[in-house]
Amino acid sequence: AESEVNPLQYDDVFALELAADPQVHANGNHVVFVRRSMDRQTDRMVGRLWQVATDGSNLRPLTSGEGNESSPRWSPDFERLAYVSDQSGSQQIHIRWQDSGHTSLVSTLPFSPGSLSWSPDGEWFAFTMFTPESRQAPVQLPGKPAGAEWAEAPTYIDSVQYRRDGAGYSPQGNSHLYVMPVEGGTPRQLTEGDYDVRGTISWSHDGEAIYYSANKNENPVAEPVNSDIYRVEVDSAEVQRITNTNGPASEPKVSPGGRQIAFVGYQDRQLAHQANRLYVMNTDGSEIRNLTEDLDRSVSSFEWARDGRGIYFSYDDEGEGHLALHTLRGVAETLTDGVGGLSYSRPYTGGQFSVADNGKLVFTQMASNRPAELAFLEGSQTRPITQLNRDFLSAFSVGEVEEFWLESSVDDTRIQGWIMYPPGFDESKQYPMILEIHGGPHAAYGPVFAMELQLMAAQGYVVVYTNPRGSTSYGEDFANLIHHNYPSNDYDDLMDAVDLVVSRGFVDEEELFIMGGSGGGVLTSWSIAHTDRFAAAMVVNPVINWISFTLTADMYPYFSQYWFPGLPWDNVEHYMEYSPISHVGKVNTPVLLFTGESDHRTPISETEQYYQALKLRGVESAMVRVPGASHALHLRPSNLMAKPAYAVYWFDRFRANGGESN
Numbered sequence: 001a002e003s004e005v006n007p008l009q010y011d012d013v014f015a016l017e018l019a020a021d022p023q024v025h026a027n028g029n030h031v032v033f034v035r036r037s038m039d040r041q042t043d044r045m046v047g048r049l050w051q052v053a054t055d056g057s058n059l060r061p062l063t064s065g066e067g068n069e070s071s072p073r074w075s076p077d078f079e080r081l082a083y084v085s086d087q088s089g090s091q092q093i094h095i096r097w098q099d100s101g102h103t104s105l106v107s108t109l110p111f112s113p114g115s116l117s118w119s120p121d122g123e124w125f126a127f128t129m130f131t132p133e134s135r136q137a138p139v140q141l142p143g144k145p146a147g148a149e150w151a152e153a154p155t156y157i158d159s160v161q162y163r164r165d166g167a168g169y170s171p172q173g174n175s176h177l178y179v180m181p182v183e184g185g186t187p188r189q190l191t192e193g194d195y196d197v198r199g200t201i202s203w204s205h206d207g208e209a210i211y212y213s214a215n216k217n218e219n220p221v222a223e224p225v226n227s228d229i230y231r232v233e234v235d236s237a238e239v240q241r242i243t244n245t246n247g248p249a250s251e252p253k254v255s256p257g258g259r260q261i262a263f264v265g266y267q268d269r270q271l272a273h274q275a276n277r278l279y280v281m282n283t284d285g286s287e288i289r290n291l292t293e294d295l296d297r298s299v300s301s302f303e304w305a306r307d308g309r310g311i312y313f314s315y316d317d318e319g320e321g322h323l324a325l326h327t328l329r330g331v332a333e334t335l336t337d338g339v340g341g342l343s344y345s346r347p348y349t350g351g352q353f354s355v356a357d358n359g360k361l362v363f364t365q366m367a368s369n370r371p372a373e374l375a376f377l378e379g380s381q382t383r384p385i386t387q388l389n390r391d392f393l394s395a396f397s398v399g400e401v402e403e404f405w406l407e408s409s410v411d412d413t414r415i416q417g418w419i420m421y422p423p424g425f426d427e428s429k430q431y432p433m434i435l436e437i438h439g440g441p442h443a444a445y446g447p448v449f450a451m452e453l454q455l456m457a458a459q460g461y462v463v464v465y466t467n468p469r470g471s472t473s474y475g476e477d478f479a480n481l482i483h484h485n486y487p488s489n490d491y492d493d494l495m496d497a498v499d500l501v502v503s504r505g506f507v508d509e510e511e512l513f514i515m516g517g518s519g520g521g522v523l524t525s526w527s528i529a530h531t532d533r534f535a536a537a538m539v540v541n542p543v544i545n546w547i548s549f550t551l552t553a554d555m556y557p558y559f560s561q562y563w564f565p566g567l568p569w570d571n572v573e574h575y576m577e578y579s580p581i582s583h584v585g586k587v588n589t590p591v592l593l594f595t596g597e598s599d600h601r602t603p604i605s606e607t608e609q610y611y612q613a614l615k616l617r618g619v620e621s622a623m624v625r626v627p628g629a630s631h632a633l634h635l636r637p638s639n640l641m642a643k644p645a646y647a648v649y650w651f652d653r654f655r656a657n658g659g660e661s662n
């Protein structure tokens, strides 16, 4: 009955928890993971190390719980656990001895360590770390008098990648590979040069070398995705190139027996979406084999089976994460679906897993009514391990999610989508509806918990979301239907989804709303230039003008060469034809904009262009600027609640009764 409905409140963003980065013990009996929860005082998500038996018993914290903890990594003998914590005031490496429970800080690093990895003998750590380039400013000015307050000195920049979304303006320098004794000591730098060591690093079986991936091309601007795998000798720091592929070769992982390396990458065809394939080669780079050539899905992550006979890997298919095993001599066998749940703001796919002996696995399990929990997979049996959100679930009514498929009105393409019903939904009533559009554009939504959408459903809105053409998890051809052609018929797919839901009879056609973030902001602003059916729109961190975007976004070498037929000044007509700003003259729908002021992916200047154009045209519009927020608007819980709250405020204004029945 409706009286029992207890919808989520905005403040419940602080109740969310999720289980991430599982690291299962080889015996498969227990797993260490990062328990992420929301801290009301700091307005941040914090991670703490917890352990639980894989039968779900004995859930307990592993540390005293001060600081933000991440990256738990077992020592090769499983007697110690390394992790990164900022307990000391900066991100440092810590060790926990499993027998005594004693923990100790073992590093004093100047910058945060990444890709932490134990040597096979358990005596060394390898990790990546930012390494500043010490350079004098090219202009030397007379110094200021003692005690004077002068303006900050100007910054001289000549690097390609001078700012990154989420990190801001970067000091000059690169991420390099280091080793350090596990009992502490001075880190020794193994790589140097004008390139970054990124992603997985993997020790050779004898511990004498480390494999890593980097883009060392002379002109990385011209080849932004073309990385290769290298081997560096730990003693001499001598470097050997292992692959020479046309495209990325990354995440090298040496096989348990030490004779082979698995990695991911693809043959670069300069397409907007290119699925990551799983490759195996000998450690000298010979006999490269593409294991997933026939899969036509992107490999998200992978781990060697402990006996070295195969590789477990995850991939998304039709909006859902799957785990599969590819034996080296055979074919891939899918083991389970339901992998995901790490995205908690919008229903994006994405999960993690960890491999024990004998085919036992732990993975983050997705569900539409809660964020990621851990689950155990043994043989074909899956069972839940954690229930971190049980308290949250039992107290509130969460909107139910129903899948639908439709056939495109422009061709025979099949499109998948989902309807989220407001708690207490009664199909005999008429509801306002929000179409919420994902970004990427090469990304995918799925039946995954999404707090932003839930909070809007809690306010009485039916929320519809789809994977229009261009989305991932349906194969490369589907994703590339918008190659050099975005936005285009993806708009039709979205409208087909609205038509389908309207035809069900429970949506008030006068109360249709549209919103989307990033690529979803592109499609929202595009849609309202092509139809007046929506009563109001919310355009979140959009691209409005592809020329200004490619020349201000952090990933400009990639966007300008992979998403367009050529550089902007040679293709002005193409860039402008696909830019929402070119069509703003047709917009009549009231628009609310919402963007982070520190967004370097889709800079706020895009939002400002649109806002000012709408004002020039006299279209009802407003702009919400989120101080300090990057492209990942949801990272601060207060912003996670602000976005749906502003959406509901704006949409309610344009409902027949001003939203008074909510």
Ligand SMILES: CSCC[C@H](NC=O)C(=O)N[C@@H](CO)C(=O)O
Pocket (backbone or CB within 6 Å): 438, 439, 440, 441, 443, 517, 518, 519, 520, 522, 543, 601, 602, 631
């Ligand atoms: C349409 S411009 C690209 C923005 C961005 N794509 C890659 O970074 C994007 O759309 N991001 C999505 C997630 O992939 C988002 O929702 O922020």
